[in-house]
Amino acid sequence: MPLMRSWVSSANSAETPFPLNNLPYGVFSVGGDEPRCGVAIGEMILDMAAVEEAGLITLDEVPCFELPFWNEVMDLGPEVWARLRARLTDLLAEGAAETEQVAPHLVPQTEAQLHMPFLVSEFTDFYAGKHHATNVGTMFRGAENALPPNWLHIPIGYNGRASSVVVSGTAIRRPWGQIKGADHALPRFAPSERFDIELELGAIVGVPSQGPISVAQADANIFGYVLLNDWSARDIQAWEYQPLGPFQSKATATSISPWIVAAAALEPFRCAAPHREVALLPHLQDDGPMHYDIPLSVTLNSETIAQTNARELYYSAAQQLAHHTTSGCPMRVGDLLGSGTISGPERGNRGSLLELSWGGKEPLALANGETRSFIEDGDTLGLHGAAQGDGFQIGFGDCMGTVLPALEDPYKGQTHG
Amino acid sequence: MPLMRSWVSSANSAETPFPLNNLPYGVFSVGGDEPRCGVAIGEMILDMAAVEEAGLITLDEVPCFELPFWNEVMDLGPEVWARLRARLTDLLAEGAAETEQVAPHLVPQTEAQLHMPFLVSEFTDFYAGKHHATNVGTMFRGAENALPPNWLHIPIGYNGRASSVVVSGTAIRRPWGQIKGADHALPRFAPSERFDIELELGAIVGVPSQGPISVAQADANIFGYVLLNDWSARDIQAWEYQPLGPFQSKATATSISPWIVAAAALEPFRCAAPHREVALLPHLQDDGPMHYDIPLSVTLNSETIAQTNARELYYSAAQQLAHHTTSGCPMRVGDLLGSGTISGPERGNRGSLLELSWGGKEPLALANGETRSFIEDGDTLGLHGAAQGDGFQIGFGDCMGTVLPALEDPYKGQTHG
Secondary structure (H helix, E strand, C coil): CECCCECCHHHHCCCCCCCCCCCCEEEEEECCCCCEEEEEECCEEEEHHHHHHCCCCCCCCCCCCCCCCCHHHHHCCHHHHHHHHHHHHHHHECCCCCHHHHHHHEEEHHHEEEECCCCCCCEEEECCEHHHHHHHHHHHHCHHHCCCCCCCCCCCEEECCHHHEEECCCCEECCEEEECCCCCCCCEEEECCCEECCEEEEEEECCCECCCCCHHHHHHHEEEEEEEEECEEHHHHHHHCCCCCCCHHHCCCEEECCCEEEHHHHHHHEECCCCCCCCCCHHHCCCCCCEECCEEEEEECCEEEEEEEHHHECCCHHHHHHHHHCCCCCECCCCEEECCCCCCCCHHHCCCHHHHCCCCCCCEECCCCCEECCCCCCCEEEEEEEEECECCEEECCCEEEEEECCCCCCCCCCCCC | CECCCECCHHHHCCCCCCCCCCCCEEEEEECCCCCEEEEEECCEEEEHHHHHHCCCCCCCCCCCCCCCCCHHHHHCCHHHHHHHHHHHHHHHECCCCCHHHHHHHEEEHHHEEEECCCCCCCEEEECCEHHHHHHHHHHHHCHHHCCCCCCCCCCCEEECCHHHEEECCCCEECCEEEECCCCCCCCEEEECCCEECCEEEEEEECCCECCCCCHHHHHHHEEEEEEEEECEEHHHHHHHCCCCCCCHHHCCCEEECCCEEEHHHHHHHEECCCCCCCCCCHHHCCCCCCEECCEEEEEECCEEEEEEEHHHECCCHHHHHHHHHCCCCCECCCCEEECCCCCCCCHHHCCCHHHHCCCCCCCEECCCCCEECCCCCCCEEEEEEEEECECCEEECCCEEEEEECCCCCCCCCCCCC
8 A cells, every 4th residue: 555645735644654644643622722632744733623513524424523522423333434534534534625624624733732642541552572581480490480371371461550551751760669678678668660661552442242252353442553552660560560460560540542553553563472382261252364564663762672563462452351351351442451461582572671671681781872671761652652654654653652760769659547 | 334215115126237426428219209318216217308407407508318328417427426326316305305307207217228328439349358268269279278378468359340330139140251160171152050149348439639648547538338249250350360350250240238327326336456477567556446347247148157247347437448559549429448358267257159169079058958169049148237226227238239140141132253
């Protein structure tokens, strides 16, 4: 598929993340206006609330775009999603009939503030990257026991905290937590000293289900994807995670990129799953290419420190979602599934500082002469990703976060005994 | 505190779970009517939507009781909660001035259907019962390693699945899942054969917070309590839980009792924490009695199979909530915190079949001559609880669930490759 040309000229560049082929969904505001739904096109945002009010797009009897989230549209189901994309393409394509009616509703991205694009119903975080699981397992349990026994059979995951999901650009406060050093007999309560990122892809459930669904059905139920940074306090995690899994170590914040890239926009970039070392049970087998070829990278204060690709995942989002439903777990519109950290085979492909610095034993040398084992106060971490088409890209928009120092006294001003 | 007498005569019995001292909050409907908020009093339910419409109770400028959940009331904060209880007590006390205006809004409980009393924002399940943790740890890891190293220092917990929380009386479908027998080289996908209950107390967060809060503040932020049955598929759990914790094994359903017992109603039953074997760090220390003396029991097909007490918990709900906030995790109105299974020191005090049958090795003998290691299809499990006052009880209402056979073909009728 080549670049689809738009009358919005900035959308026709090979460098824009948002050509007509993409049309990602976000929520924006300008000045003190109420946040509302928008679609990115080149350097502009199409104001969907205005376009709907003008009668240029009608999805339902009630307004779908004036609320500051895309859940209302997701609720309408896959046929309406397809109709929306077709209509947006009609309105924005080169030679469109309604150019003059649409043009007044374009807002420059530089003037807009971006908000959370959807209401997160619940957040689940998987562990579907084999290089990451192997690296972490090797550090924690030794090379022989690196992969847990279940790992090659199910996409293991844990429930995360939806209330902590924030949009790119939100500052992240270094957390306090209970930490026990290897050399200490007792734990202490202190700011995390091993605060980290995790480069992930997030999948958004757009169709509810109750009861086990097939991988094919799960694939069809996914509305779109975001980049996702699962901020992780490794020292808190090491102390708390046995036997119930990560909890407070992952609850400070999870950042997502501001634009939901529709699954439909990623269709040309589907690719096959990696080699299966052990055959999966039938209910987890994929029957088509359900992974995506999306180059990804991590920056620390603007310097690229890792490059990898979403196709490195061992389990697709569809397989994760299918597994999620096996117990009868009800899935709802707006559920967010993190893939787990996406690392590649080489050191430069690792999607966390834990892996990049090998647990702090091999600090990362930065171009400015500094080194990093984990995040330092003031550091800005970024995730970046764009599928590479023939003369165009399907970009996600960056997922950025700056880490602020821990609170001095977290209990200041509170009732104590 | 003695029994507070009401002009609703059935509320003056020493046997009613719902005397004037209690006033628990639920959601009910009669016939095909819309569900709405109600308060239990003796054998009746006070229709709060009707009472509000009649001008007998006004909490806010907008109606608070016509929506089928109590989140609107929780949102108004502790001062309004206290005002509500005071006004309800005025209206329902013996000798009340407005008896004639209130009486028409009483509905017999026998005519009402009960619904979920609140919208669950997120669900967290703790592991705060020491007897339970010791029993399970002994079975899984041996007596020497029974308690995980962190257990005496923090109330460990994991995020559960809010979408799976259902009200008492909802039938529970035995789940399928991936299971690996100890004697098998590979896992299989099959219905759970070790489906179990967990007797827990659930605490409902009524005040939002962001950032670490003290135990005293956490205690003040809890709106009320329910009984909670965290249905658990032990065979699925054993295979999936390392290293990320329980996931699909706990996602089929969690049942709660239909009435929210206000924290205020439980005030007379506060009791001190058990002996601390290791001093807690200051941020987790309670500065007053924050446990509750509530006798609890489990029935299987109406036969009592276990009796215990909420005071057996090692960590209070306030300590659980305080720990939950340490990382900066935002807490929201409607968050539900399960205590973890509440067992006592003796065999007859165990709050799960896993413990009662010691992992199936010592099946439980029932009065009818049958035995049980785990739940069989058609079994009805019940949780019961009532704090015992001087001539009155603060009851929770039963938390019941009947287990249906697993689906024959969970993928029937779905798209497959």
